Amino acid sequence: MIAVVRFPGSLDHDSAAKAVHAAGGTATFAWQDDAELPAGTTGVILPGGFSYGDHLRPGAIASRAPIMGAVRRFAEAGGRVLGICNGFQVLCEAGLLPGVLRTNTTLSFVCRQVHLDVADGDTALTRGLAPTISVPVKNQDGNWLGDPATTRVVFRYHGENPLGSTDAVAGVANARGNVVGLMPHPEEAVDALLGSTDGLPLFRALVAA
């Protein structure tokens, strides 16, 4: 059972749940005020959106919500956690992933299909992905700032670096590889009708745990 965590202002929780179903899994929602993840949780998704309106810093307010204590314990026990877009920002603000996400260098929201190189196909979640995948990116603050030398980088933009992130980083993992965050939206790449199914293996890996 995959727990999709909702905060006020979360937007992509339904799409994330649909992606879990497309990967053969089942999903349930957890609410920010819950002290514990739902019983039987085998994986966690922090979905995209504008939790708390992105006020102060994106992800900052959500990262301090009660449910994040449970997510932290789950991750420390080796559970698989996937943060997408705002979920990635929440994981960085919570200190579960390295670095910080700042405003795109264009200073504008960017919504566009991009290609990602899978820089590390060895984590629990990125195994099974094609070397290069097509997924949409859509955010205002996706400019990752961090130290690539000490970070387990899992995704880089292929070709142009649309948001201006350090070293074209699009997604990172923790050292152990069980927590992964990325700015682009793999849950919007699980349905051929919408243009790409390249994101599906990520959800299969999450569901398989």
Next chain:
Amino acid sequence: MTRVIVTVMPRAGVLDPQGQAVAISLDRLGFGHVDNLRIGKRIELDVPGDDPEGQARRMCEALLANPLIEDYSIEVAS
């Protein structure tokens, strides 16, 4: 060059959604109810010429502040 600090705050009476969201969060974090929280911008810059204050004022009118919803104030370092 003269160091100038420009402060831009939401005008009194204008909704400050950011301040509101942060106040809710502080309350939830156990800091209790916080009153009159408002968030604005602080802009630090070095201004050339011999009328830094006037220059900064013109910058505020032209770009740094939106007079419809923001008030600004200028402080010139001595």
Next chain:
Amino acid sequence: MTRVIVTVMPRAGVLDPQGQAVAISLDRLGFGHVDNLRIGKRIELDVPGDDPEGQARRMCEALLANPLIEDYSIEVAS
């Protein structure tokens, strides 16, 4: 309640894309080259209790600033 002003600025050495963009716009608007423009936040709030400064510090540590990229300072109105 004590009026407290929290200032949160990008840390020295951390690139400030927003500040850069504003500097470029000012130049384009004819204000000439402006040096060292940095944009941060000014948070005004009324803090309860008898240790407003300590309380504000805890708020900064807990939420208001991200130490990876930001410095904060606190000013308590007298």
Next chain:
Amino acid sequence: MTEVPLHRRLGLTDHENDLIPGLIGRAPTDAELMMFSLMWSEHCSYKHSKPVLKRFTTTGARVLQGPGENAGAVDVGDGMAVALKVESHNHPSAVEPFEGAATGVGGIVRDILAVGARPIALLDSLRFGALTSARSRHLFARAVKGIGTYGNCIGVPTVGGELMFDDRYEDSCLVNAMCVGVVSHDGMLSASAQTPGNALMLIGNRTGRDGIGGASILASAELGDGDADKRPSVQVGDPFTERKLLDCCLELAAADLFVAFQDLGAAGLTSAASEMAAKGGRGLDIDLDAVPLREEGMPAAEILVSESQERMLAEVLPADVARVVEICTRWQLDATVIGTITDTGHFVARHHGDVVVDIPASALTDDAPVYGVASEPQPIPAPLDLASVAPPADLAAAWRGLLANPNVGSARWVYEQYDHLVGANTIVRPGGDAAVVRLPGRDTAIAITTDCQPRHCELDPRNGGRATVLEAARNIACTGARPIAASDCLNFANPEKGPTGWRLTEAVEGLAEALEALTVPVVSGNVSLYNESPARAIYPTPVVGMVGLLDHAERAVGISFQNDADLVVLVGDGPARLDASEFLGRAEGCPPPPDLDAEVAVIDVVIRAAEAGLLASAHDVSTGGIATALTESALAGGRGCRVTLPPGRRADEDMFGEGGGRIVVTCRPSALPALMELAGLVPVTPLGTVGGAEVGITAGAHTVTLSLDDARDAHESAIPRALA
């Protein structure tokens, strides 16, 4: 110096002022006068446009809700309905483009929410002065940012819209937004008050001094030099609260906790509450002291007319109030009982223990004066004398120049700032004709577009109105969808002036005729008048928003060329004329009147061909002519084509001439016979084949080619370059 009487300062005429005592049986209080002035403004009462709007056909087999509620709705099968509405936020956007456009999005989304629907798509129809003007660049860029910031944060994809730049919009920009939502038939909500004794609840943001007087001052008067004085009344949008309001209210609606439901828009509580009461033939007793305020000490009149955003008004059973509060609290939203429904028919408001308002609710709404519009017919200009237009020396350069024109070039700079994917249902993304959005949880989809032909409407408003509807329908058809419903936003100048009033009446006649020919009902709409300054008036701009239905989402067609060696085929033989075209760049000459029967037939052929799976792509010929249509399909598909155009009068007209009735499709060579058979009497003309890295066009004695790289550079950089 004699003082200007209050009613005039509030925008009421002496005649209107004299009507009020007869309606309420005494002289109004100042607060009441303020309410009348707002409710009797054009924006709220449609006092000039109401008679004209009667012309629209608003019924049809699919219509579940026509005009009269916050949004219209049509049946899309299996118990599901689609709600739609277009609305303007022109004047607020001219004063403060970011917040004006943002709150325009917020407002239209709440109209859809008010009928119980979940918003699934937004579109924006934008018109500004030429980008050579610094003010227009600023208004345009900030409005786009405002729409993006709001729409992105509330998680409703902005999947389409329109963009036009012309000097005529320099002083009065147009920012129209359309929202589409879905709701089950039995989940539809009404704004009509029901049962005396029920509680009236205000949900959402607190009430502040936003937009005080906005309804009358901002929306119904010509903008003059005094704009600066209007500044303090700007509304500020709060998309985070709007998102919570959406989630929360949909949860409340699903739990069946609303008896009646209504958004607060122009004229705030006054408008929302009086409309709710008048619609249901009920009264209301409101305690203004209960309204949660952002600022202390607001006088009663300000509370009554504040346009603070992100608020909804609900009639709730007394026994359900506690549950409503509980759910709203979880969403961190205020929900407050501010009054009760009564059987008196009166709008009563109390403040600090005094009754400050006590008037029949219907006096504010149904009894608003109705004037109609002036009418002074204008001559229809003669067609352009082609000999008076010098042919370009270099057709390739002219072509590149046209692609680099912001009215023709790619809108990517705009739509990449919008999340057009959120919700994971966007099948055809912006950049083509209509957008296609899958209906949540279904295998069906809707196509959505907004369109207008302002230059044509200026020269020949009736035919311009027809052309506007037909373009929308062609855009829908190009995706394979069948048009099923329309909404409209009538943006005009001052209708009290004869020529404008005539244009309004004529344009609506043209819209109505074409919609009837297509059997598409108008289920909602909005009117924005007085879009003029002392220096200039806008073109007549009746924007049409249209929705089409696709029974099989997977059969949706896009504009991209798909396969090398596919045939490029022209369906229809509508005219290509330079009159009022973008190539000409001005409203001169007069485009030929659309042939309604021929247009409907072309549209029908393309829809049936798409349903039959015959089409690889479809793109209608519109702004920039067939050369532009071919280039756009080539760029989208990353493959060129080589075609020969049917012989016309002159190569530049053949390539860049505009006029309806033509759709460029591509298909496998083997599909051509089936397409021709299906087309019957509709002309189907093979023009050439797909392939290569350039677009090559033979027109008469000229063969012109443009490489995809050159074309892309011109097309993609049109707007960024104009803004740089």
